[in-house]
Amino acid sequence: MRDADVIVVGAGPTGTALAAELRLAGAGVVVLERLTRRTGESRGLGFTTRTMEIFDQRGLLPRFGDIETSTTGHFGGLPVDFTVLDGAGQAARAVPQSVTEDCLEDWAVGLGADIRRGHDVLAVREDGTGVEVDVRGPGGTVTLGARWLVGCDGGRSAVRKAAGFDFPGTAASIEMFLADIRGVELAPRMTGENLPGGMVMVGPLPGGITRIIVCERGTPPRRREVPPEFGEIAAAWERLTGESIAHAEPVWVSAFGDATRQVTEYRRGRVLLAGDAAHIHLPAGGQGMNTGIQDAVNLGWKLGSVAAGRAPESLLDTYHDERHPVGRRLLMNTRAQGLLMLGGPEVQPLRDVFRELIGFEEVARHLAAMVSGQEIRYDVGHGSHPLLGRRMPHLELVGAGHKTSSTELLRAGRGLLLDLADNPRLRRRAAAWASRVDIVTAEPHGVPPASALGGTTAVLVRPDGHVAWAAPGSHHDLPTALERWFGPN
CATH class of the missing domain: 3.30.70.2450 (Alpha-Beta Plaits)
Structure with missing residues (x-):
């Protein structure tokens, strides 16, 4: 007996974002939350540029009302001008985490996620075909079953402990x-x-x-x-x-x-981890909540496709392959920032050197991209196209007599094949995946992003917004890329 395709433990920003993404992919979701109600506390404030882009691609930004934005940030307390990033959007300031949690929970519930509060995980068992979770709730202790379990339950994750994940790192020193x-x-x-x-x-x-x-x-x-x-x-x-x-x-x-730890694997069989359950660190620059949401968006469409039988389980291996290095760099940069911000007089020469280096645009661009998530590029296969593995930039489009955009075309959480050269042969080759991938013929409207689209005739975009294939420049052909990311036809 299964109560859902996926049980998500934790109804914070990571858990609710994951639940919504899973529902977009058609998976049945139960979210278990230990707390009987949200605390109203707001550890996180605002969103990085990358999270703003993710919320925009799902049409969520209007839910937050008027958002104050900023083009400045810091690295270890030293100001960094984010306008050095080519085409980068602005980051959101002063959005309390409680507001983010409200918006994401409303989104998930509206899509059909079942969120159950006051449910505390006691034990986890996996038998190779599914997962059972013993839960203490308002009506007593019950056992729930699902095909998959995801721990999004924070730095003291009960799921991580019960499932036996290794969590190496360093203990807090301050x-x-x-x-x-x-x-x-x-x-x-x-x-x-x-x-x-x-x-x-x-x-x-x-x-x-x-x-x-x-x-x-x-x-x-x-x-x-x-x-x-x-x-x-x-x-x-x-x-x-x-x-x-x-x-x-x-x-x-x-x-x-300032404890700094990361699990050695983001997946053990049918149990996966995301957000603070997978990585903890000094909260420098508000990166933790943002990285957790991005974990969820990377995992949601993949796990949803596997749970629905559209893709093989091997697709889930790409979650660890792509997000574990992101978490590792997060830990590296927050430790470095901790030294700059919290060190004593002996660190002042280092601060002076960093302040001088940030004056160079190339250094400022590198640090801004690191802390905003703009540097992320996944390994999606060999090729020379500059967009491969990167996030698809916002592109205004005209197609079928109306205006749209690459961002708007990702609203439904499906794959997107964007034919920019009106190529019937390309569309015929992708037709077998039409139930999983939207095939759209359009041409750029206005000025396309500099250097990103020069000569591009087509792009295959994953539901998380990252480019999986582009022409010309990909060494794999289109059907190979479609099968890798969306399953056999």
């Missing part, structure tokens, strides 16, 4: 405090300020709320079961800055560290 407060005016310190005893950050949030982050050097990390008292945070703030914020009203407070 403790940092985060607090959203009201009733106090503080000068902004958006990229952090190094002080003799540590580091502080200050940023304004909507609704008259101010976010502060406090790190005292030499403070040993503690494994806390409950959040710290605000008085502890206020005392640390005063020791570092000389300012009293004891009179402020705390909205919510938290403590976190």
Whole structure:
């Protein structure tokens, strides 16, 4: 007996994004969440450029209302101008994670995902054909069955532990405090300020709320079961800055560290991991939530295709192959940023060198692409076309008498074969995959993205927006690429 094709554990941004992507692919989904209701806390604030593009391709951006955007970011507290990225969109600022969770959950539920709150995973068993999960819920302990299980349940993932994933890395060496407060005016310190005893950050949030982050050097990390008292945070703030914020009203407070770990494999049989369940790190630059959402978008269409029998299980191997290196680089850059932001006076020469290097456009472009997700390029097969493995840029199109765009054509979460040269033979060769891939003939409208489309006659775009084949320039022929990514005809 199976309760769903896929059970997803965790209803945070990663879990709900995955549930929605699975529903777009036609898979039945049950989402189990330990908490009875959302906390309203907002660890993540805003989206990177890459996540903005992903939300746009699914038509989600209007759900967030008016989004404040920015073309600036930082690396280790050192400002970086993101306009150096060719054709890059802007990043979203000051969107609380609670708003993101609301929007993604509404999207998933609207597509038919079954989200069950107050359900705590106790045990996981796999028999080669499916997975059973023992769950303690409002009605007692029950066993649920599915063909696949995905842990999106955070850094202390019950799924990861129950399924026996290896999770190597380094333990926390510091403790940092985060607090959203009201009733106090503080000068902004958006990229952090190094002080003799540590580091502080200050940023304004909507609704008259101010976010502060406090790190005292030499403070040993503690494994806390409950959040710290605000008085502890206020005392640390005063020791570092000389300012009293004891009179402020705390909205919510938290403590976190710089533990850095990544599972050795993102899939073990019929159990997979995504987001913080697969990788934890210092939250530098808000990359964690964004990377988790991108994990979900990479996995969702693949697992949905496999669960529906349209593609072989081997397609799931590409999830680890593509996303594990992304997670590894995430851990590398957040550790480097931690040294720059949190190190003492001995690190100042390194900060000075980095500040000088960021003045060179090539270095700024490299760092901006790293922390925004723009550098990601998957191995989709050999070829010389510059778009292979990269995300399809937004392209305005005219076809069949109306205007559209490459972004709009990805709304339904299906594959896309874009014929830019009105080639009937190309379309005939792809016709056998028409139930899985939209075949669209169109031509660019306006000015296409520089250097990306010069001479391109056709592109095959995966549901996650990455180019799997392009002509001319791919060494594999079109049917081979279609079969690899969308299953046999």
